[in-house]
Amino acid sequence: MSAGLLGDSSVDDLDRSPARGDRRGARWQAAAVGVVVALGVALRVHSPSALWLDEAISVDISGLPLADVPEALRRDGAPPLYALLLWGWERVVGDSATEVRWLSSLFGLAALPAAAVAGARLAGRSGAVAALLLLATSPFAVYYSTEARMYSLVVLLVLCGLLALDGYLRRPGAARGVLVAVVTAALALTHYWSLFLLAVAGGGLLASAWRARSTARARAAAWMAAGGLLFLPWLPSFLYQFAHTGTPWASPIGWFAALQSTVVAWAGGGGRTTALVLAAVLLLLAGIGVTAVSASGSRVELDLRGRPPGRVLAVGVGGTLALALAVGRLTGAAFEARYTSVVLPLFLLLAAVGLARLPRAVRTPVLAVAVVAGVAGAVPDVYFEHKTQTAVVADALQAQALPGDVVVYCPDQLGPAVSRLLPGSLRQEVYPTGGSPERVDWADYAERNSGADPTAYGRAVSDRAGGSAVWLVFHTHYRTYEGQCEELAETLTGLRGDPLRLVEPDSRYFESAHLVGWAPLPTPGP
Incomplete structure (x- = not known):
């Protein structure tokens, strides 16, 4: 069996010896996790606001006869997968504001167990709980699970792609390779910023294959390239969009402003104190996730060169953002924080690794602060701040x-x-x-x-x-x-x-x- 992309949880979980607390304490912890997850589910299934511009366009395009959808998308500037899924959804469920948003809610809910599985592979049980709760209470993830757009689908596909790639590297095989190819194609056909993540992931696989003489990693990159073949039928429309649509509604912004708006948006935005607290906690945890070597008592040992698997996640997040911003500056494309949904799950997983590497006495309070701040940011966004007049x-x-x-x-x-x-x-x-x-x-x-x-x-x-x-x-x-x-x-x-x-x-x-x-x-x- 080959080494996986996400490492071995038996090694990476730095708290391998569970506490010997009584069963009542364990039940209370499980109940608390259940309450938080239930709250995250409830926040994802309803928004009182009317549809705003982007949502209304999505719903209208998906309301066309199927043969007319590709041409409408061609002049809209979006890839086709979400629109086609919404086309089928509208005909089964309906096209009211609530009904069309339920598709995004479904994707947002499906992302929760996927995050838990990825967290478990990264850092054992502690990583699973941290990843699940951080995503369940993420203001950004909650908000886009209540919007009739493709961003919650992007989050789900990134998590599925990460798990598929890790599974292939652990046990290479044709079936797992096909799964990698399919998820690759689905990402590329859902949002064009996914192309930056795929380029970073593919390049990273080839670089590590060359350094480690790993045929499994080289073949994984080949399966990703094979997934690109499924994008070819859409390529003429993509080239037309690149030449004629773009983002005329906004101008490019600087690197620092883009990164600042990204972190603020992930934490809930709006200049709230809770958003600042959540942003600080997540950045701190992400830094620990990259560099922590060991933890004991109240002491954490760091290696500034970075440690796996956090280093892999950090390269994915940082490399994707850097490539996207560089291309945006060259082409004059606008930046919107919602596009960063393509790296949000990687960033939250990195924070989950950092949390799992904290000493037990510190871990629970820090997670509680992140959860409370996340909920405090998510509730107003969903229920009290309408998207449109x-x-x-x-x-x-x-x-x-x-x-x-x-x-x-x-x-x-x-x-x-x-x-x-x-x-x-x-x-x-x-x-x-x-x-x-x-x-x-x-x-x-x-x-x-x-x-x-x-x-x-x-x-x-x-x-x-x-x-x-x-x-x-x-x-x-x-x-x-x-x-x-x-x-x-x-x-x-x-x-x-x-x-x-x-x-x-x-x-x-x-x-x-x-x-x-x-x-x-x-x-x-x-």
């Missing part, structure tokens, strides 16, 4: 707009989330194309917007509305629309008089908007 805007429109009124969205990014909540009796369109609001066409987005004329569009839409009211859902801080939505509003005011202001942007929402309306034009006399 969409429902407020839609309610105001339904109360005031009449059949035949025209609703315009500027920018078009406000259209998908609001339009799905409005009746079909309203005429809805997006600036500057006048097209349907259900989706955003990201192809050549910046170029299209730079050539738009808000004054001409305002006159045209006023003419089209005629004796019906015109409603404008807009915001002023979207990239590539600088000043255009304001100019459109000024044009409509010049044509129809002062508007009725129904909704103002609320900074408590991640996605907010103005809602203003202009009365119908007077009917010409005989």
Whole structure:
């Protein structure tokens, strides 16, 4: 049997002799773990917020006939696997906000036992419990388990890929190799940042195979490459997206800002004290996970050169982030903390290794602090901080707009989330194309917007509305629309008089908007 990727838990668990406490204490510990896991499950199965832009686009694309989904994704900029899974899910379960989010909840729940198994391989029973509880209470993991996007699927696939690769290296065989290939392909077809992780993992396998003269590691890299063959049918769409879509809605940020926002997002964000505490604890544990050699009593011995298996996890996290940020700087791609879902599970496993390597007297209090801080960050994100002001805007429109009124969205990014909540009796369109609001066409987005004329569009839409009211859902801080939505509003005011202001942007929402309306034009006399 070959050495695995994650090491041997019988060696790596530095607390191999369980405490001789009574059975009552053990039962209380098991009960506490059960309560925390149950809370993590409960946090993953419901969010009261309406769907925001990205979710609404996902749901709309998956609502198309299956033959139309690839072309819609091609112009959206996303890979296909999550959309295809959601396509089937919507037809079995439904397409309400709660129902479509349940698919992500399912992936988030499935990741919990996968994390426990990986933690056990890394650091025995202590590692299993730590990995399970850190993921169960992770504000980042909880949040994206309640969002109709692919990020909780990414977390699950990374854990499955880690276990599949470790299993192959322990006992090489064709069946395990095929599993490595399939998970590799699934990751690449779920989120493009997975390509950076796969490149780091494949390169690391080849480098270690060369150093150790390990044919098993070389063959594992070959199985990963074989998985890449399953990506080839999607390659033309990927190349089109690379040339025409990108991330026009944001600009690149610096390395330090990106790393800082990553750690803050993993800990719950928002500038809360609990987020700062959780970030500090996780970073400390991750550092111990990389460097700890032994622990006894109140003493931990460190080796700054790094120790396996923590060193492998650290290379995976650091190498992936460094490669992704470098490519982003070269190509002008934006950075979003949610993309780092591809390395979050590795980072939490690294923290779990660090926790398992602490002396027993310190381990439980530190884990308790991390769990409490995680829950304190996750609960507000799920239940009290809504993602979008969409429902407020839609309610105001339904109360005031009449059949035949025209609703315009500027920018078009406000259209998908609001339009799905409005009746079909309203005429809805997006600036500057006048097209349907259900989706955003990201192809050549910046170029299209730079050539738009808000004054001409305002006159045209006023003419089209005629004796019906015109409603404008807009915001002023979207990239590539600088000043255009304001100019459109000024044009409509010049044509129809002062508007009725129904909704103002609320900074408590991640996605907010103005809602203003202009009365119908007077009917010409005989």
